[in-house]
Amino acid sequence: MKRETFLKTVLFTVVSPSIIIAACSEKEKGAKGNASLKTFTCPMHPQIVQNKPGTCPICGMDLVPFNKNNKDKGLTLSKDQQALANITTAIIGTEGFEDNSYLNGKLVVNPEQTTFISSRVAGRIEELYVKETGVSVGKGQAIYKIYSEELLTLQEEYLMALAQSAQFNNDRRFQDIHKASKQKLILYGQSDTQIKHLADTKRTNPYITYYAPQSGKVSEISITEGQYVSEGATLLQLESYQRLWVEADVYPSEIGQIKEGQTLKVMVAGWENDPQDMTVEFITPNLASNEQILQIRGSIPNLDNRWQPGMQANIMLSKKSSSEYLSIPINAVINDGDTQHVWIALDNERFEPRKVTTGLESFEQVEIRSGLKVGDTVVVTGAYLLYSEYVLKKGKHPLQDV
Structure with a gap:
């Protein structure tokens, strides 16, 4: 009996260290295995990775654990998970946008239809027939009467x-002198009718009436009755609104879509x-002072004078996608500032990120220059949820290994 007890004691003494070492070894392996799994990252900044819990030094969010040894490039979501995340897909076609x-x-x-009426001779404004701005004036209508001794002298010479x-x-010399004196009267604004009346009556008249050279509205009056004016002084300004200019501001990023003649x-x-x-007639070659904008100009007809200068107008600028490029809903593209990617449905439950290059954008569509082909199935809604799920599970950007 004593011998049996002795043998059991010796056997326990010999085997116990092995059991303890094995248990410690298993515990160490488990701890190491757990340590390899307990890696933490920020859901918003996957570049932040550490081996212990904490907060993100960029945004302050709590770090979450992930398995850094997971090399799978895609995600698997069941039908129920897709419905919960509101994930929908669409097959890419060839239509542009x-x-x-x-x-x-x-x-x-339009300054090309603006007329400045200036005094042909020096004298005194005896009578002003148009005294208000905004008044319509017809071609040939009397504008003002002026007293001019200079013109009186020219009439006597004639x-x-x-x-x-x-x-x-x-x-021939007297004939040339006669033609020259008549030409002087014409240059001073006398019409053929006035000169003929002077030749018929043989009576000079220092009071001469001037008429509107074209139709328009009086936009400015610079004289009053009784005022003395010098030769060449501006008296009135007439504007025609039959055709108006359209001026529009354009940002430098949009000017590439506009050309003269368009x-x-x-x-x-x-x-x-x-x-x-409207045909684009002019594009300013430099930015406006203190403003980061350019200006384009064209003209439109206004035959019934229903529009007035100063009214607001919108110029429609069409951005058309080239037929060689594809387009997808803009919400399908994940843009993190440096790269753009979409999520492709490989089958009913598998999704994978795909890097793309984008082009023109609208509020609803975006042009895809590279990365996709006709027939690809793209995630339309829920793409950001897939992106977040990928970061949470794998702790890195979806394009890191692409």
């Missing part, structure tokens, strides 16, 4: 030359249902 943006503009007076040319009608649609405020075609 067309988007319209609007430029802010306004109507302004009558003298006329008499000499009649008396010496065979002398036809754009113009919608005047209050007449949006009656757009007008």
